[in-house]
Amino acid sequence: MAVSYEDILNANLKSLKKAAQAWRDMGDRFGTLHDAYRSNVKPAVDSDSWRGDSSNAYKAWSKVTLGQYVDAQKEAKGVAELLDFAYSVLKSHKEDVKKKRDKAKDEGMVVDSHGRCTMLLVNVAAIKGQDTADYYREHPEKRQAEETKWTDAVARAVKSTQKADEYVAYLLTHTPKGKSGVPNGFNGAIKGYAGKVGAARVSKTYEAIKNGKNPSLRHCEKQPSSPRRTPKTLCSPALSSTISAARTGLSRSTTA
Numbered sequence: 001m002a003v004s005y006e007d008i009l010n011a012n013l014k015s016l017k018k019a020a021q022a023w024r025d026m027g028d029r030f031g032t033l034h035d036a037y038r039s040n041v042k043p044a045v046d047s048d049s050w051r052g053d054s055s056n057a058y059k060a061w062s063k064v065t066l067g068q069y070v071d072a073q074k075e076a077k078g079v080a081e082l083l084d085f086a087y088s089v090l091k092s093h094k095e096d097v098k099k100k101r102d103k104a105k106d107e108g109m110v111v112d113s114h115g116r117c118t119m120l121l122v123n124v125a126a127i128k129g130q131d132t133a134d135y136y137r138e139h140p141e142k143r144q145a146e147e148t149k150w151t152d153a154v155a156r157a158v159k160s161t162q163k164a165d166e167y168v169a170y171l172l173t174h175t176p177k178g179k180s181g182v183p184n185g186f187n188g189a190i191k192g193y194a195g196k197v198g199a200a201r202v203s204k205t206y207e208a209i210k211n212g213k214n215p216s217l218r219h220c221e222k223q224p225s226s227p228r229r230t231p232k233t234l235c236s237p238a239l240s241s242t243i244s245a246a247r248t249g250l251s252r253s254t255t256a
Contacts, residue, residue, distance in 0.1 A: 002162040005115035020083035027076035034069035086168040093161035100157045104150040117150040
């Protein structure tokens with residue numbers, strides 16, 4: 001469900017920053033585990049004291065395990081980058097909605113919980129003078145035109161925020177093909193994707209919606225410059241259940 005005007009104003013986007021730091025800390029811990037495994041476990045497995053088929057099988061698997069620690073660290077760091085980016089994009093859109101609301105109020109409007117604007121003549125008189133208030137009282141069609149103008153302005157800002165939320169969610173659940181490693185393992189490709197292709201895609205889409213355009217999700221998918229980078233599942237199954245909670249996008253980061 002798309003976020004509403006009231007959801008946007010009440011959104012506590014700091015939760016995104018906290019989630020990003022938690023993922024970054026997780027990446028640091030995976031790095032520590034990788035170093036400990038490389039220094040202590042793998043040398044013991046590679047020693048000559050254990051030989052045979054079981055030894056060979058385990059040695060091969062130990063290399064995979066070592067690589068998974070690296071991929072786990074990169075995945076966690078990559079998700080942190082995406083969450084930081086999500087915070088910046090959504091915060092900017094939230095501020096734009098508030099700006100449109102405040103400008104409407106400066107014109108004598110009352111903005112309800114759905115973002116609809118209604119001119120209050122006593123407010124117009126206080127802000128612009130009694131003559132202006134009398135003008136709108138005598139010309140109800142002009143009054144209605146002003147109400148529609150500001151209601152539409154708020155609605156456009158809300159729509160842009162909804163699109164931004166949708167695109168951020170898309171980035172958090174898709175990534176290029178070409179993932180290496182074990183099936184259902186960690187996805188080390190996320191870090192590079194987050195810093196390059198993902199940022200480029202959303203920055204272009206963000207500029208489009210800032211300029212009043214309403215690009216489709218297909219437009220968003222086509223933003224990457226390399227045709228080889230076709231979006232696919234972003235997070236590995238090993239972390240997919242956690243990302244749904246840690247993402248806390250605008251649609252889930254509201255306070256009462």
